[in-house]
Amino acid sequence: xxxxxxxxxxxxxxxxxxxxxxxxxxxxxxxxxxxxxxxxxxxxxxxxxxxxxxxxxxxxxxxxxxxxxxxxxxxxxxxxxxxxxxxxxxxxxxxxxxxxxxxxxxxxxxxxxxxxxxxxxxxxxxx
Amino acid sequence: xxxxxxxxxxxxxxxxxxxxxxxxxxxxxxxxxxxxxxxxxxxxxxxxxxxxxxxxxxxxxxxxxxxxxxxxxxxxxxxxxxxxxxxxxxxxxxxxxxxxxxxxxxxxxxxxxxxxxxxxxxxxxxx
Numbered sequence: 001x002x003x004x005x006x007x008x009x010x011x012x013x014x015x016x017x018x019x020x021x022x023x024x025x026x027x028x029x030x031x032x033x034x035x036x037x038x039x040x041x042x043x044x045x046x047x048x049x050x051x052x053x054x055x056x057x058x059x060x061x062x063x064x065x066x067x068x069x070x071x072x073x074x075x076x077x078x079x080x081x082x083x084x085x086x087x088x089x090x091x092x093x094x095x096x097x098x099x100x101x102x103x104x105x106x107x108x109x110x111x112x113x114x115x116x117x118x119x120x121x122x123x124x125x126x127x
Numbered sequence: 128x129x130x131x132x133x134x135x136x137x138x139x140x141x142x143x144x145x146x147x148x149x150x151x152x153x154x155x156x157x158x159x160x161x162x163x164x165x166x167x168x169x170x171x172x173x174x175x176x177x178x179x180x181x182x183x184x185x186x187x188x189x190x191x192x193x194x195x196x197x198x199x200x201x202x203x204x205x206x207x208x209x210x211x212x213x214x215x216x217x218x219x220x221x222x223x224x225x226x227x228x229x230x231x232x233x234x235x236x237x238x239x240x241x242x243x244x245x246x247x248x249x250x251x252x253x254x
Contacts, residue, residue, distance in 0.1 A: 005244075005246070040201045040202075041201035041202065041204045042201050042202030042203070042204060069197075070196075070197070070208055070223070070225070072223075072224065072225045072242040072243050072244070072247055073242070073244055073246070074167045074168035074169050074241075074242045074243060074244055075167075075168065075169030076169070077168045077169060077242060078242065079206065079225035079227065079242035080225075081197055081208060081225075096197070096199070097199065098197070098199045098206035098207075098208075098225065100206065100227060100242070114201075115199040115200070115201045115204060115205065115206035115227070116199050116201060117132075117199070117200055117201055119132070119200070120199055
């Protein structure tokens with residue numbers, strides 16, 4: 001059975017919130033066992049929990065705020081635009097990304113692919 | 128060699144314009160031979176030119192305007208949000224979709240997957 005739209009929406013909102021201001025464990029709890037991460041798309045796929053844990057470990061200490069801008073759901077798939085602002089003292093690094101995810105029956109993430117490049121990051125004076 | 132970002136951007140802009148107000152041939156010219164179309168994601172993949180031609184033939188006669196809202200490029204992949212407004216007399220049908228595409232070296236589309244559901248369509252009085 002496909003997960004409900006509300007369950008997928010909750011996982012996506014939780015994901016962006018956890019990436020921005022949660023712990024690596026918060027993020028990992030949203031993933032199903034055996035999940036894969038390709039971020040950005042075109043780079044090697046991370047396919048073990050250790051690799052995925054290492055990946056999110058890099059952003060855990062950063063002071064960030066996150067926001068889901070647009071979310072489209074098709075069966076057990078979602079594509080969404082989100083904005084992540086990293087607060088670096090007097091500057092903010094703003095990053096806007098499209099993530100594509102698949103989900104298992106419990107709305108846990110089974111795969112994540114992130115579409116972005118350097119062009120999608122900009123630095124502005126802290127607001 | 129990967130296509131340039133500008134070439135991918137041009138194909139995406141052209142695609143949305145052609146879907147909105149071009150002919151089926153305009154749209155098909157943007158696809159590479161052997162391309163696949165999954166629209167919406169979760170439905171059977173169209174894998175022959177005849178199937179893809181039939182698919183776009185349905186929208187060809189409609190009076191539409193289209194706009195790319197957000198475009199993210201990662202190597203020879205793109206994900207973008209676009210809005211398609213279908214003018215139905217006194218009403219407009221507004222549809223917002225996330226498309227994911229892959230491209231060949233000439234920035235022709237090799238696959239398209241569209242993320243949307245009924246929830247992403249709304250009818251409003253014509254503006």
